[in-house]
Amino acid sequence: MSRGFKHIPILDWKIYQEGQKPAFLEQLRDALIFAGFLYLQHPPIEAGLIERVKEYLPKLFALPAETKHKLDMVNSPHFLGYSSLGSELTKGKVDQREQFDFGTPYDCIWKEGDPEYRKLWGQSQWPSEEDLPGFKDTLTRYLSQVQDLSEIFTHLVAEALGLGPNGLDIFFDHPMSSMQHRSKVVKYPPVGDEQQGVGPHFDSGFLTLLLQASSHRGLQAQNVDGDWIDVPPLDDTLVVNIGKGLEFVTQRVALATTHRVLNPPLGSTDRYSVPYFQIIKQDIKLADSVIDFSPEILALRDKRGDPVSDSVNYSEYGTEESGHVSLIGRIRSHPDVARRHYPTLYKVYFPGESQ
Numbered sequence: 275m276s277r278g279f280k281h282i283p284i285l286d287w288k289i290y291q292e293g294q295k296p297a298f299l300e301q302l303r304d305a306l307i308f309a310g311f312l313y314l315q316h317p318p319i320e321a322g323l324i325e326r327v328k329e330y331l332p333k334l335f336a337l338p339a340e341t342k343h344k345l346d347m348v349n350s351p352h353f354l355g356y357s358s359l360g361s362e363l364t365k366g367k368v369d370q371r372e373q374f375d376f377g378t379p380y381d382c383i384w385k386e387g388d389p390e391y392r393k394l395w396g397q398s399q400w401p402s403e404e405d406l407p408g409f410k411d412t413l414t415r416y417l418s419q420v421q422d423l424s425e426i427f428t429h430l431v432a433e434a435l436g437l438g439p440n441g442l443d444i445f446f447d448h449p450m451s452s453m454q455h456r457s458k459v460v461k462y463p464p465v466g467d468e469q470q471g472v473g474p475h476f477d478s479g480f481l482t483l484l485l486q487a488s489s490h491r492g493l494q495a496q497n498v499d500g501d502w503i504d505v506p507p508l509d510d511t512l513v514v515n516i517g518k519g520l521e522f523v524t525q526r527v528a529l530a531t532t533h534r535v536l537n538p539p540l541g542s543t544d545r546y547s548v549p550y551f552q553i554i555k556q557d558i559k560l561a562d563s564v565i566d567f568s569p570e571i572l573a574l575r576d577k578r579g580d581p582v583s584d585s586v587n588y589s590e591y592g593t594e595e596s597g598h599v600s601l602i603g604r605i606r607s608h609p610d611v612a613r614r615h616y617p618t619l620y621k622v623y624f625p626g627e628s629q
């Protein structure tokens with residue numbers, strides 16, 4: 275019998291808001307354990323804001339190449355900024371997407387002698403007001419509302435797994451504004467045979483909240499049987515998926531589901547998306563913080579089983595601080611940034627490359 279999900283569960287935020295929290299939590303528990311992916315319908319984001327974000331995306335990428343290159347990620351030890359088409363790798367293979375990485379507001383506090391991963395959090399590189407008036411404010415406003423939602427959602431995840439609302443609080447610095455969460459603004463152009471918009475991967479932290487910002491299909495999630503299941507854009511939804519960090523501390527109860535994006539076919543228009551990645555505090559070792567669950571919850575996990583194909587991505591959570599694991603992930607994806615800002619680690623992960 276197949277164990278894997280065949281479609282992505284849809285959870286309606288209104289059910290929670292209108293007082294049917296137990297029903298919402300039950301659906302959430304099943305989605306976390308059996309799919310690791312869900313649509314959140316009617317997310318509590320201010321009316322019109324998502325549309326305003328979407329309207330900016332073609333304009334952002336249409337900025338002159340010279341303007342975009344002034345914001346190159348290679349300028350940034352925080353891995354924040356612009357990556358041109360073909361400059362990012364997933365598991366060593368080139369992705370066909372163009373993107374900007376923006377963080378939530380944060381000033382870097384790294385100083386000599388601190389762990390290197392503390393350099394990961396710092397200021398974003400924004401287009402100027404002359405180049406794209408209002409964009410910074412609009413995206414910042416959206417990210418702040420998604421951050422608030424992610425905080426509420428984390429409490430619901432904890433409750434759904436029988437931990438009580440504060441069961442995941444130890445993984446965050448408080449207040450949340452003392453941490454930096456991240457987002458990408460991504461454009462997937464139509465391409466011919468080379469369809470890896472972003473190759474099969476897991477996300478790293480706890481929760482990802484993804485806005486599919488155009489009507490294109492292309493996002494797919496892999497079920498435990500190894501089948502690729504389409505995650506098409508649905509009106510008034512965000513897609514929520516689980517990162518490897520949450521999977522690790524929940525003893526694989528919450529599933530980090532492999533996903534990928536296929537580029538639109540030639541002749542189509544560009545696909546856009548805006549993923550928001552919820553980050554956990556940097557100096558925690560997840561191996562020291564694994565959570566206990568009731569036998570009922572563990573039985574559901576065992577009923578689901580493990581994916582037929584797994585990746586060794588993020589196995590470092592077993593031994594390293596979470597900040598270091600994030601840094602390694604960034605180094606593997608963006609070797610040019612690593613070479614400039616983290617030369618020692620670059621040599622570890624890209625031995626044999628010339629300097």
Ligand SMILES: O=C(O)CCC(=O)C(=O)O
Binds near residue numbers: 460472
């Ligand atoms: O663009 C998307 O729909 C998903 C992107 C993604 O999975 C990622 O950037 O981690």
Ligand SMILES: [Fe+2]
Binds near residue numbers: 476
């Ligand atoms: Fe992802």
